Amino acid sequence: MKQLLILGAGSAGTMMANHLVKALPQKGWQMTIVDQEKTHYYQPGFLFLPFGTYAESDIIRPIGQFVPKGVKLVNSAIDRIVGEENKVLLANGEALAYDLLIVATGSHIAPEEVAGLLESGWRKDVFDFYTFEGAKALRDKLANWPGGKLVVHITEMPIKCPVAPLEFAFLADDFFKQKGIRDKVDITYVTPLPGAFTKPTASRKLGYLLKEKNINVVTDFYIEQVDGTDKKIVDYGGQEVQYDLLVTVPTNKGDECIARSGLGDELNFIPTDKHTLQSKAFDNIFVLGDATNLPASKAGSVAHFQAEILTENVLRYVEGKPLKADFDGHANCFVETGAGKALLIDFNYEVEPVEGTFPIAGVGPLRLLRESRMNHWGKLAFRWIYWNMLLQGRPIPFVKPQMSRAGKNISTAVPETETVH
Amino acid sequence: MQKLINGQPIDVNEEGYLTNLTQWNEGVAETIATEEGVGPLTTRHWDVLRFLQDQQRKEVALTIRRIGQSGVVSIKEFYDLFPGGPLKKASKIAGIPKPASCI
Numbered sequence: 192m193k194q195l196l197i198l199g200a201g202s203a204g205t206m207m208a209n210h211l212v213k214a215l216p217q218k219g220w221q222m223t224i225v226d227q228e229k230t231h232y233y234q235p236g237f238l239f240l241p242f243g244t245y246a247e248s249d250i251i252r253p254i255g256q257f258v259p260k261g262v263k264l265v266n267s268a269i270d271r272i273v274g275e276e277n278k279v280l281l282a283n284g285e286a287l288a289y290d291l292l293i294v295a296t297g298s299h300i301a302p303e304e305v306a307g308l309l310e311s312g313w314r315k316d317v318f319d320f321y322t323f324e325g326a327k328a329l330r331d332k333l334a335n336w337p338g339g340k341l342v343v344h345i346t347e348m349p350i351k352c353p354v355a356p357l358e359f360a361f362l363a364d365d366f367f368k369q370k371g372i373r374d375k376v377d378i379t380y381v382t383p384l385p386g387a388f389t390k391p392t393a394s395r396k397l398g399y400l401l402k403e404k405n406i407n408v409v410t411d412f413y414i415e416q417v418d419g420t421d422k423k424i425v426d427y428g429g430q431e432v433q434y435d436l437l438v439t440v441p442t443n444k445g446d447e448c449i450a451r452s453g454l455g456d457e458l459n460f461i462p463t464d465k466h467t468l469q470s471k472a473f474d475n476i477f478v479l480g481d482a483t484n485l486p487a488s489k490a491g492s493v494a495h496f497q498a499e500i501l502t503e504n505v506l507r508y509v510e511g512k513p514l515k516a517d518f519d520g521h522a523n524c525f526v527e528t529g530a531g532k533a534l535l536i537d538f539n540y541e542v543e544p545v546e547g548t549f550p551i552a553g554v555g556p557l558r559l560l561r562e563s564r565m566n567h568w569g570k571l572a573f574r575w576i577y578w579n580m581l582l583q584g585r586p587i588p589f590v591k592p593q594m595s596r597a598g599k600n601i602s603t604a605v606p607e608t609e610t611v612h
Numbered sequence: 613m614q615k616l617i618n619g620q621p622i623d624v625n626e627e628g629y630l631t632n633l634t635q636w637n638e639g640v641a642e643t644i645a646t647e648e649g650v651g652p653l654t655t656r657h658w659d660v661l662r663f664l665q666d667q668q669r670k671e672v673a674l675t676i677r678r679i680g681q682s683g684v685v686s687i688k689e690f691y692d693l694f695p696g697g698p699l700k701k702a703s704k705i706a707g708i709p710k711p712a713s714c715i
Contacts, residue, residue: 347675353713383676385700389712391626397715411697413676413687427676427691428698442677456672457681465671486673488714522714536715544715 192221195505196279196289197262198269198448200226202234202582203480203494204295205257209584210502212259218509222261223287225279227268228254232323233577235491235570238355238527240326241333242366249574251323257582269296272452274473291475291505294454294461296446298351298481298489300325304442305346311419317437320359321351329438333366338375339435344424345382346414349458350443351481351489354536356380357387358527359438364404365529379407381424381432386410390543393536396560400528443489445482460484465540466516468501475508477501486540487520495581496521496592502584521594523549525570533566535559539594545601550589552598559599618643629703629710633665636707644705650694653705657693660685661706668708674699675711 195215197204208224215222236250258264268282272292279287300321302308311317318332319325343360350356360380367373380387380401387401387408388394401408412426423433445459454461454472462471463483470476479501480494487493500517507514520540527533535557536544547559557569580587614621615628618639623631628644630636641661645651653661663684667674676699680687694701699711 347677348711348713349673349675354715357715383699384711384713385697388715389710390715393715411700413699415687427687428696457678484673486671524714526715538714 192219193290193509194288195220195222195291195293196287197222197224197293197295198272198279199295199297199446199480199482200224200228200231200254200258200264201295201297201480202491202577203297203482203498204293205231205582206495206498206584207293207295207479207501207505208262209257209259209582210498211505212261213584214502214506215509216261220290220509221263223263223265224258225265225267225269225281225287226254227266227282229266230254230323231257231582233574235352235577236574237320237323237326238358238362240323241320241329241359242362243330243334245574247323247327252578259583269446269448270451271448272454272476274452274454274476277475289475291508292473292477293501293505294449294470294476294478294482295480295494296449296482298443298445298460300441301444302439302441304444305414305417305439307417307419308439308441311417316422316435317417317419317439319439319441321355321440321443332436336436338367338372340377340379340433341436341438342379342381342424342432342434344380344412344414344432344437344439345384346440346442347383349460349489350440352524353488354524354526356382356440360406361400361404361529362527363438364406377407378405379409379432379434381409381412383413384410392543392545393560396546397534400562404529443481449482456484464516465520466518467504467514468497468518469504469514477505477508485520487518488522488524490522490524491577491581492523493521495587496523498584499586499592517593519593521592523590525566525573527567527570528562531564531567532562533570534562535566535569537594537599542594542596542599542601545599547599549598550595552595627710630707633668633707636665640707641705648694648701648704649696650701650705654693656685656689657705660690660693660702664702664706664708668706674703674708 231254233250239245270280314328318329367376449455449459463478479497481489548555549557
């Protein structure tokens with residue numbers, strides 16, 4: 192029996208298990224999936240938990256619930272991958288041999304990477320919302336917070352779900368309005384990038400959102416330290432931003448087991464072929480989801496599209512056929528803008544988010560890069576889709592793994608009419 | 613679109629970032645550096661610019677942290693060399709895309 196091993200039973204690993212179980216066992220392969228967690232988290236829900244929109248029970252399920260029959264689930268932390276010997280050492284002392292390995296170990300926050308972050312009132316007046324614990328702690332804080340300076344901060348790129356901090360700022364604006372204390376809250380969005388929006392079309396079309404919601408923006412801020420005594424964050428250029436409540440997205444890193452395996456870059460992300468999803472180090476190791484170093488968004492939708500393409504490539508690899516270079520960086524994300532509205536963006540390596548209709552060209556019903564209530568309902572409905580369709584690897588109607596150019600105003604993205612200097 | 617930089621027509625995007633690295637040369641870099649309030653360019657500037665281009669050719673996404681860990685320049689010195697938004701300014705001068713997020 193040949194062995195297929197999947198590391199990580201989050202969104203990406205679980206989808207791969209569900210796709211491959213339909214084809215591999217009948218070809219004489221045994222499938223195993225390893226994860227240290229007992230809980231599967233609906234991670235997009237971490238954005239809503241602090242505002243009380245979702246309850247804890249809405250966003251957690253037992254991890255084994257989505258691992259299909261025919262795939263063995265091993266509940267253990269991973270020590271390391273030994274690529275030269277085609278085996279994985281587990282923290283529990285076990286060694287698992289593989290013929291083909293799929294790495295889906297994701298990314299996590301590393302607050303220890305910023306000086307003073309963990310020593311300065313962590314989860315008292317400094318919070319993250321990228322973990323279940325952090326989002327819960329922030330919910331409890333926001334419930335009684337009287338107002339003051341709220342700073343929403345990104346440490347450095349890349350981060351999981353790059354739009355989440357912006358969504359958090361928009362939802363916070365709405366939350367404090369509902370509470371009747373918006374006039375007591377000063378919201379500042381602090382980013383290491385040159386703007387809250389960095390793509391030309393999005394900058395032009397969406398810049399109004401920050402003004403309309405009275406959110407201050409500090410750009411090009413690369414944090415050096417958190418000063419918990421004076422309650423300020425300080426950057427390498429000497430800029431300072433005061434806070435009463437700091438909601439920060441710390442450095443995101445790949446799993447430590449990747450560093451122990453010698454397979455990662457300086458942030459533990461794995462060098463991966465951007466089109467085939469084969470690791471650069473070993474032909475029989477494939478990588479998907481947040482664990483890769485690809486210049487694509489770290490998002491569930493990306494993992495979903497990659498899973499469909501990687502399934503075909505794994506089957507081709509098993510049959511000795513050449514791989515297909517089909518992954519185009521496709522991502523599809525709802526962006527909450529508050530007050531029951533949301534945007535939808537659909538883009539890939541080549542095409543930035545533009546206006547249009549989705550998923551049916553010219554029809555919709557969803558609008559791209561424009562606020563609408565329908566988009567917001569789409570985002571909320573997505574939780575059901577995630578638990579009931581996405582994890583099981585069921586196809587989403589009309590949505591293909593590669594980005595469709597139909598229904599997009601791509602010509603507006605490149606202003607050809609501008610004066611030639 | 614094209615822009616006349618140092619007397620040569622260069623392909624740039626609407627924010628003035630080069631869209632074709634092969635059109636870059638040292639004269640182009642000097643001209644953009646002056647426009648950005650950086651410069652004149654010293655050996656240390658060139659070390660950093662060449663490192664950025666090298667990373668771009670390898671398709672490695674750049675962050676200030678990566679640059680700080682490269683051994684080419686410390687983050688403090690990077691700020692001193694390209695004051696006020698070092699990564700976006702250095703990228704523009706090096707002829708590579710602006711650091712960006714997905715939206």
